[in-house]
Amino acid sequence: MLINSIWTNNDNFKVKRTITVNGLMLHSVGCAQPRAEVFVRNWNGDVGVGVHAFIDGLTGNVYQTLSWNHRAWHCGDAANNTHIGVEMCEPDCITYTSGANFTCSDYERAKAIVTRTYNAAVDLFAQLCNTYNLNPLTDIISHREGALKGIASNHGDPEHLWNGLKTGFTMDGFRQAVKAKMQSAGQAKFEPYRVVVTASVLNVRTGAGTNYNIATQVKKNEVYTIVDEVNGWGKLKSGAGWISLSYTKKL
Ligand SMILES: [Zn+2]
Structure with a gap:
């Protein structure tokens, strides 16, 4: 308390x-x-x-x-x-x-x-x-x-x-x-949702932060489902990794 x-x-x-x-x-x-x-x-x-x-x-x-x-x-x-x-x-x-x-x-x-x-x-x-x-x-x-x-x-x-x-x-x-x-x-309170990528190229990292390695990249206008969120980073449903949600728009 x-x-x-x-x-x-x-x-x-x-x-x-x-x-x-x-x-x-x-x-x-x-x-x-x-x-x-x-x-x-x-x-x-x-x-x-x-x-x-x-x-x-x-x-x-x-x-x-x-x-x-x-x-x-x-x-x-x-x-x-x-x-x-x-x-x-x-x-x-x-x-x-x-x-x-x-x-x-x-x-x-x-x-x-x-x-x-x-x-x-x-x-x-x-x-x-x-x-x-x-x-x-x-x-x-x-x-x-x-x-x-x-x-x-x-x-x-x-x-x-x-x-x-x-x-x-x-x-x-x-x-x-x-x-x-x-x-x-x-x-406990997370509901999956979809986002569209707004940056021309966006890094997918192995964890929620720029201190994690780059696993792959995604591109502008692609749509992904986010299944977890930590500190402004979203976890991709595919399991590929995490993206910064600052460069996406919620659908
Ligand atoms: Zn002290």
Whole structure:
């Protein structure tokens, strides 16, 4: 469930700068507080940082604190200008010792909380990938991965939490889960339809995106049946591959 909690006093809100969303960054808060409301309240002032949403550890609810295209200072570097930032809250039964190291007094409870936020983040990121036409496999990174790419400050979240609790969660697994979620959501409501090609020549690719190989080509005025749609790409009924629907007209 999405809970509208848009800040009015956070300094990121007051600056009112917008971004073109090119990616999504997954964070975890880095302190033992599972309740999103606490962060929503404590960060609603001149705290110097901001994110677009917090995921509650006890309910899995998403508390949206800034419009998705509002610039938020969530990762300390360039990705703030391109990425939506989402924080997962953390279990209350962990105790940070130094840096990203922590001890845990109740592993079962901690894993239940982390699994809840992981699953809620998969759902949210699948929706955001659809909204902003993003590829879940290439456009989603963690704060830690952003640091390795040089576009975020030196943090280890959220992998430090997943690894420390031996959950088995990884960012590659997360990206695959988002992709699977997008596909199952798309298939559930999909009705096949016919399109006519409007470009003189249009590439048919092995997947839904220009990062996939060209399988064959189709030509202007040819008619095809589309049996699935992902991010503005349509899957041909023949099984030949996917075409960009921007160069077609629905019949
Ligand atoms: Zn972070």
